Amino acid sequence: MTTDAVSRSSAAHNEEMVPRYTLAERVNHWIGALAYIYLLITGLAFWSPYLYWLAAVVGGGPVARAWHPWVGLIFTASLFWSFKQWHGDMKIDDADRAWAKAIPNYIQNEDDKLPPVGRFNYGQKLFFWAMFYSVILLLLSGITLWYTEALPWSLRFVRYAAILIHASVALFTIGLFLIHVYMSAILEEGSFGSMVHGYVTRAWAWTFHRSWYEQVSGGSRRVQ
Ligand code: HEM
Known part of the structure; x- marks a missing residue:
């Protein structure tokens, strides 16, 4: 969402929020989150025989x-x-x-000494890019594993590399996912909503993303 769009809808909305x-951002986020949780459950089931029971939770091994x-x-x-929605905000x-x-100030809870933050903070941006590049590697290695029988035996090292890359x-x-859920949904009260x-x-907005707040509220209004 562009800053202009936020400002316009902000003006149209009530004063407090x-x-x-x-x-679209929320629908996409929850499609991705649900898909990831399914991949997590089924992927862990394939990864270790000790976790194969997880497949039973989602319909059994062959279905998974x-x-x-x-x-x-x-x-x-x-x-x-x-990426299409956020790459501008994630730079x-x-x-x-x-x-x-x-x-060091962040670690010591000296939030007043921290520089103001835009729509997303540094950690959120690193998380986004790490997930984005990881999904490209998962896609390439995943397709290789999907059609693994199509690979000739002479190219078996590609199969081994795909197994290693996909799992690691x-x-x-x-x-990343565990850190994200903890930081976004548990640590910062109000984020989940x-x-x-x-x-x-x-x-x-003023506490966690001050520069963004100043942009969307059209001025440097202090809130406490
Ligand atoms: C149950 C799982 C999940 C929960 C509860 C959750 C929760 C949240 C929340 C509350 C926010 C808003 C944070 C804020 O604006 O301060 C957020 C943002 C975001 N989520 Fe998730 N999320 C989940 C899964 C995922 C997954 C699997 C991805 C995979 C890519 C993801 C990617 C993102 C991204 C890129 C953002 C924006 C930047 C950020 O806040 O890190 N989320 N999520």
Whole structure:
């Protein structure tokens, strides 16, 4: 969503809340989240015999094997759609580098010493790009595994590489996913609601994303 669009809908909305996510952004986010959870359950079931019982939760091994690649395509499409929606807001800039230098203040809870943050903070941007490049690797290795019988035996190293890449990148994304859910949905009170109904309070916007708040509210209004 462009800053102009946010400002326009903000003016049209009530005084207390600021629009943060459009309906399209929220629908796409939850399609991606549901797809990822399905991939997580079925992928872990394929990864270890100790976790194979997870497949029973989603209809059994053969059903999981048939659906996993298709849901992988849905997840990929959702991330590509996110790229279309957010790549402008996700650009890493000087403000992010200044924020990264102030990480010691963040760790010591000295939030007043942190530089103001735009629509997304540095951590959110790193998460987005890490997920985006991971999904490309997962897609390429996943397609190789999907049609693995089509590969001649002389190219078996491609199959081995695909197995290694698919599993290790998937494990990496699980780490990202756990951090994301903790940071976005648990740590920052008010964030979860913004991904459900689309709005945040002015106080939330001022506290966590001050430069963005100043842009969308058309001035540097202090809220406490
Ligand atoms: C149950 C799972 C998930 C929950 C509860 C969740 C929750 C949230 C929340 C509350 C936000 C808004 C954060 C804010 O504006 O401060 C958000 C944003 C976002 N989510 Fe998720 N999410 C989940 C899964 C995923 C997955 C699987 C992806 C995969 C790419 C993802 C990608 C993003 C991105 C890129 C953003 C915007 C930047 C950010 O806040 O990190 N989410 N999510």
